[in-house]
Amino acid sequence: MPARKREYDEDDVRVRPGRSSRPRTRTRxxxxxxxxxxxxxxxxxxxxxxxxxxxxxxxxxxxxxxxELGRKSVVVGDRVALVGDxxxxxxxxxxxxxxxxxxxxxxxxxxxxxxxxxxxLERVVVANADQLVIVSALADPPPRTGFIDRxxxxxxxxxxxxxxxLTKADLxxxxxxxDYYAELDLPYVLVRPDSDLGDLRxxxxxxxxxxxxxxxxGKSTLVNRLVPDALRAVGAVSAIGKGRHTSxxxxxxxxxxxxxxxxxxxxxxxxxxxxxxxxxxxxAESLLHGFPDLVxxxxxxxxxxxxxxxxxxxxxxxxxxxxxxxxxRLESYRRLLxxxxxETDSREAPPDDELPGPATV
Numbered sequence: 012m013p014a015r016k017r018e019y020d021e022d023d024v025r026v027r028p029g030r031s032s033r034p035r036t037r038t039r040x041x042x043x044x045x046x047x048x049x050x051x052x053x054x055x056x057x058x059x060x061x062x063x064x065x066x067x068x069x070x071x072x073x074x075x076x077x078x079e080l081g082r083k084s085v086v087v088g089d090r091v092a093l094v095g096d097x098x099x100x101x102x103x104x105x106x107x108x109x110x111x112x113x114x115x116x117x118x119x120x121x122x123x124x125x126x127x128x129x130x131x132l133e134r135v136v137v138a139n140a141d142q143l144v145i146v147s148a149l150a151d152p153p154p155r156t157g158f159i160d161r162x163x164x165x166x167x168x169x170x171x172x173x174x175x176x177l178t179k180a181d182l183x184x185x186x187x188x189x190d191y192y193a194e195l196d197l198p199y200v201l202v203r204p205d206s207d208l209g210d211l212r213x214x215x216x217x218x219x220x221x222x223x224x225x226x227x228x229g230k231s232t233l234v235n236r237l238v239p240d241a242l243r244a245v246g247a248v249s250a251i252g253k254g255r256h257t258s259x260x261x262x263x264x265x266x267x268x269x270x271x272x273x274x275x276x277x278x279x280x281x282x283x284x285x286x287x288x289x290x291x292x293x294x295a296e297s298l299l300h301g302f303p304d305l306v307x308x309x310x311x312x313x314x315x316x317x318x319x320x321x322x323x324x325x326x327x328x329x330x331x332x333x334x335x336x337x338x339x340r341l342e343s344y345r346r347l348l349x350x351x352x353x354e355t356d357s358r359e360a361p362p363d364d365e366l367p368g369p370a371t372v
Contacts, residue, residue, distance in 0.1 A: 042108045045092035048072060049278075050085055051263035058085055058107060060093060067265055070099030077106045085110060087261045087280055088138040088219060113138045117169045117221060120289035133292045137221050137261060137280050140169075142214070144279075146176045146224030146233060150183035155225065156191055160343045162223060163197075164301030165288040171221075174214055175199040178229040180206075191337060194304035202229070208236060212269055215277045219263070223282055234281050238264045241281075290351050298351065302344045304336045319348055 048060035051071070060072045074093055076085055085091065085107060092109035117136040143166040147154045159175065166173040175192070177185050180201040189199070200211045215237075224230040235241050241264055260283075266276035290298065295317065299306060308330025309318060316322050331341045 040108075042092060042094050045094050045108055046097045046105075047111075048074075048091055048093050048097075049263070050087055050089040050091055052260070053085065053087055054260065058091075060091065060105070060107075061265075062097075063090075067267065072097050072099045072105050073103065074105040074107050077108045080107065080110065083110055084135060086135050086138050087263055088140055089113070090139060115140055115169050115171050117143065117165065117171060118292055119165060120291040136282060137219075139219060140171050140221045140280065141218040142174055142220040143169075143171045144174045144176050144215075144220050144222045146178060146222055146228050146230040147188070148179045148182075148228040149177050149185055149188070150179055152225065152227050153183075154188050156188070156339070157343060157346075158225060159192075160301060160340075160347065161288045161290060163195075164290055164293060164298055164347070167300040168293050168297050173197065174220070176202060176211065176222075176224075176233070178202045178233065191339065194336060194340075202233065212237070212266070212276070215266060215279065216269075217275045217277050219278045219280065221280045221282060230281075231283070234264070234279065237266060237279060239267070290347060293351070295348060295351065298347060299344070301347075302340060304340060305330070305344060308336065317348070318345070320345055 046062060049063050050058050050060050052059035056075060058074045058076070060074050061069060062072075072093060074091075074095075076083075090111035091107045092111075093105040094108050095105040096103035097105045116138055117140055118133055119136055120133050143162060145159055145162045145166075147159060154177070163173055175188075175197055177188060177199060181203045185199070185201060198214070200214065202208065202211065222230055222234065261280055263278050263280045265278055268276050299309065299318070305327060308327045309316070311326045312318070313324065316325050318325050318327055327341055330336060331338050
């Protein structure tokens with residue numbers, strides 16, 4: 012008897028899934044064993060990190076950014092999670108797998124003109140800073156209030172406390188500068204070549220502080236006095252990228268303990284490459300926060316008042332004329348407004364104002 016021909020139906024058809032239909036998982040490793048660390052230097056894709064709870068003489072951990080972080084930037088001051096070889100041994104390499112939420116971000120733009128690509132280029136200077144220490148000499152060179160005003164705006168915009176550090180107090184008194192900022196109740200310290208820096212150390216203790224200042228104001232000398240082995244420390248952290256510490260890089264240095272105190276002495280971040288702050292990233296409204304002595308004078312203004320020299324009904328003029336604010340402060344504020352709007356040419360104006368005398372930005 013001939014064999015019966017088999018009949019097939021759809022249950023007999025085997026469908027091989029295409030490449031696009033293969034199930035994929037978004038599960039990522041939890042990295043529960045990751046080590047928490049602080050980024051203290053960045054050099055061409057290599058990050059120098061230290062464990063904040065480690066002894067001061069602990070080696071720097073060299074790390075690279077994990078691919079799963081995508082384009083997230085890592086800057087000095089970031090708190091990160093590391094996996095891999097975290098011994099800090101020569102040739103060892105760890106991976107940054109997480110970046111902690113930032114409590115503050117200090118930014119600057121290359122220029123004040125937001126109509127150009129360079130002026131719109133925003134840079135994160137440091138993360139998680141608690142304090143911006145503005146280092147200014149009282150003489151040789153004279154104090155430059157235009158630079159200080161810009162730093163104050165940047166600090167208030169980043170929600171960082173400012174501290175004015177006046178160096179070379181043996182050459183001149185601080186009265187002119189303190190009078191200029193009298194309405195701000197701005198905290199300050201005076202530094203002389205023979206001073207013990209006790210007041211400054213108290214204000215730095217327990218904080219991450221960013222130091223900024225013009226060339227010649229004594230900032231490098233101050234850093235070396237605060238951290239006696241700063242040059243050796245900078246050399247150690249700069250070696251991670253086989254480069255050197257240049258004028259455009261930032262580096263975090265752990266402050267040495269004071270006496271037998273167990274209190275955290277804090278960190279300082281030296282930013283030798285920062286000479287000024289472009290403020291194109293700061294809104295005109297936020298710019299006023301850098302001039303709290305002028306805020307009350309704007310309360311009676313019309314909502315659309317720009318507070319510029321072209322706003323003839325601006326109440327700030329009457330506020331200053333009544334002796335409630337220093338006229339130079341209003342001049343500085345309006346110059347920053349004009350500079351931010353691209354209405355001034357920085358090549359034609361001096362970079363900063365000096366005391367005494369008329370101010371320029």
